[in-house]
Amino acid sequence: MQLTKIRCRYYAAAAGVLLSMSSINVSAQTGNQAWVTDELSTYVRSGPTDGYRIIGTLNAGEQVDVLETSGNYTRVRNSEGNAVWVLSDELQQTPSAIEQLPALEQQVEELTAELDGINDAWEERVSSMTETLEVRERRIAELEASNQELDSQSERSRQQVRALQARLETQEEDLLMRYFMYGGGVAGAGLLVGLIVPHLPRRRKKRDRWF
Structure with a gap:
């Protein structure tokens, strides 16, 4: 009985020493926020050591308010308003993927809308x-067709000009031939007259006699 009382006093003294030492290491961090890591849900305890009993869990990515830190544990307030202790390594200072997902989805929607625009x-x-x-190609096709039509008209005009020139040359040759023939006929007639006239008998003139 006496030994049991001594042990109880020893344990109480040791607990007092541990509490006093832990109180030295406690640093108040009120007003800060943290998030449970995305990889897992974590157990929470009633005190800042593994010796305290588990009183619940925090969901992965859950946002909490940091109250204080003691050793490897951090005291936080969850969304239900309960103050619990959780391992500091299982907290992160950046918003979890779950927290960031709505903002990321909004950004994706905005970027998608921008890309669609x-x-x-x-x-x-x-x-x-x-x-x-297409308009330019049609215009080019029209101009090419018009150019081909103009080329065809020009070729027909050249052919007509050549035909007229050939006809004119033929008419000039015919006219020149006629001139030659007419001139030759006149010259021949004149020559013939010149040859015939000297051989014609001359008429003698009668002399008028007064007595």
């Missing part, structure tokens, strides 16, 4: 460029 603008621009290109 860029895509629509680009498609409209490409469509406009395609229409402009």
Whole structure:
């Protein structure tokens, strides 16, 4: 009985020493926030050592308010308002993926909408460029067809000019031949007259006699 009392006093004294030492290492961190790591859900205890009993769990990615730190444990307040102790290594200073997911989804939606707008603008621009290109191609085709028609008309005109020139040359040759023939006929007739006239008998003139 006496030994039991001594042991109880010893344990009480040791607990007092441990509590006093832990109180020296405790640093108040009120107003800070932390998040449970995304990899796992963690157990929480009623005190800052492994010797304290487990009183619940914190979900992975859950946001908590940091109250104080003692050794390897941190005292936090969960979403239900309960103050519990959790291993400091199982907390992180950046928002969890679960917390960031809505913001990331919003950013994805905004980027998707922006990309859709860029895509629509680009498609409209490409469509406009395609229409402009088609108009230019049609205009080029029309000009080429018109050019071919003008070439055909020019060739027909050249052929007509050559035909007229050939006809004119033929008419000039015919006219020149006629002139030659007419001139030759006149010259021949004159020559013939010149040859015949000297051989014609001359008429004698009668002399008038007064007595």
